[in-house]
Amino acid sequence: MKFGMIGGGFGAFIGDAHRRASRISNRFELTGGAFDVDYEKGKEFARSEGIANNRCYASIVEFITGELSLPANERIEAVAIVTPNFLHFPHAKLLLENGFHVMCEKPMTMTVEEAEELQQLVATTGLTFALAHTYTGYPMVREMRELIKQRILGDIQRVDAQYYQGWINSIIHGRENKITGVWRLEPTRVYMPGNAYNTEFADISITMPAGHPEGIYESLANIYSGFAKSIRDESFTEGEFPTVNEGVRGMKFVHSVVKSNKENSSWVDL
Numbered sequence: 062m063k064f065g066m067i068g069g070g071f072g073a074f075i076g077d078a079h080r081r082a083s084r085i086s087n088r089f090e091l092t093g094g095a096f097d098v099d100y101e102k103g104k105e106f107a108r109s110e111g112i113a114n115n116r117c118y119a120s121i122v123e124f125i126t127g128e129l130s131l132p133a134n135e136r137i138e139a140v141a142i143v144t145p146n147f148l149h150f151p152h153a154k155l156l157l158e159n160g161f162h163v164m165c166e167k168p169m170t171m172t173v174e175e176a177e178e179l180q181q182l183v184a185t186t187g188l189t190f191a192l193a194h195t196y197t198g199y200p201m202v203r204e205m206r207e208l209i210k211q212r213i214l215g216d217i218q219r220v221d222a223q224y225y226q227g228w229i230n231s232i233i234h235g236r237e238n239k240i241t242g243v244w245r246l247e248p249t250r251v252y253m254p255g256n257a258y259n260t261e262f263a264d265i266s267i268t269m270p271a272g273h274p275e276g277i278y279e280s281l282a283n284i285y286s287g288f289a290k291s292i293r294d295e296s297f298t299e300g301e302f303p304t305v306n307e308g309v310r311g312m313k314f315v316h317s318v319v320k321s322n323k324e325n326s327s328w329v330d331l
């Protein structure tokens with residue numbers, strides 16, 4: 062299906078992953094977009110992707126106006142929002158209000174109120190809204206979800222999540238900004254891809270910055286496949302793509318963390 066993108070031009074990080082993932086899923090064809098905050102750069106990028114001039118727009122408003130002026134069978138149906146955080150809500154709102162299915166980068170919004178407004182909009186429009194919680198596309202994360210859902214693991218008593226950030230090492234051990242007493246980070250040496258210490262041979266094989274594991278394109282592609290099935294009314298398993306509801310839960314979680322922090326790290330209600 063014809064696919065558009067807001068953001069994701071030259072040098073943009075996650076837009077590239079979305080293009081790769083949408084291609085791996087084999088359901089989408091990048092047809093147009095407003096790729097860059099700088100229109101000239103956006104046009105240059107569109108040319109490099111082989112996208113027709115008249116499908117590269119200066120802004121999201123021009124994108125919507127331009128696409129809606131086309132016959133329905135030529136129009137872009139689904140749009141990925143890969144712009145900075147503060148633009149996710151206004152962009153998603155505009156796209157949903159104008160009949161486009163949305164694949165939105167996280168965090169879905171900046172506030173719980175905005176998240177709930179999108180939730181309402183998805184319910185009233187009946188459009189498909191997918192949230193790019195990329196790691197939910199990993200097969201073994203899905204396995205874990207099922208094990209929990211089917212109560213094979215019983216009551217979950219503790220969740221231990223880790224996200225290795227190897228670059229912290231130089232801050233701890235460097236001459237400047239040295240943090241002392243962080244004994245738990247003194248990182249047994251764990252070699253991870255995308256770091257300055259990688260050999261040249263490993264380096265030329267790495268496509269993501271440090272912290273993003275291999276398999277991320279395929280994981281995001283799984284989310285794209287679920288997104289496509291929903292748009293086309295094909296059967297799919299709940300959880301094949303994170304929805305607007307996960308976005309609301311996420312925003313409530315972030316909001317509660319901030320509240321807890323302001324209240325001297327006390328327990329707060331979600």
Ligand SMILES: NC(=O)c1ccc[n+]([C@@H]2O[C@H](COP(=O)([O-])OP(=O)(O)OC[C@H]3O[C@@H](n4cnc5c(N)ncnc54)[C@H](O)[C@@H]3O)[C@@H](O)[C@H]2O)c1
Binds near residue numbers: 074096193
């Ligand atoms: N799902 C994931 O694993 C993951 C990983 C990294 C980043 N992200 C999210 O992706 C989003 C983008 O991050 P990034 O690192 O790719 O940022 P980036 O700065 O590399 O790219 C942002 C792009 O948006 C464009 N842009 C900005 N304003 C625009 C506008 N008004 N109209 C059209 N284009 C506009 C910029 O020109 C640029 O091309 C962030 O919200 C971030 O949280 C998600």
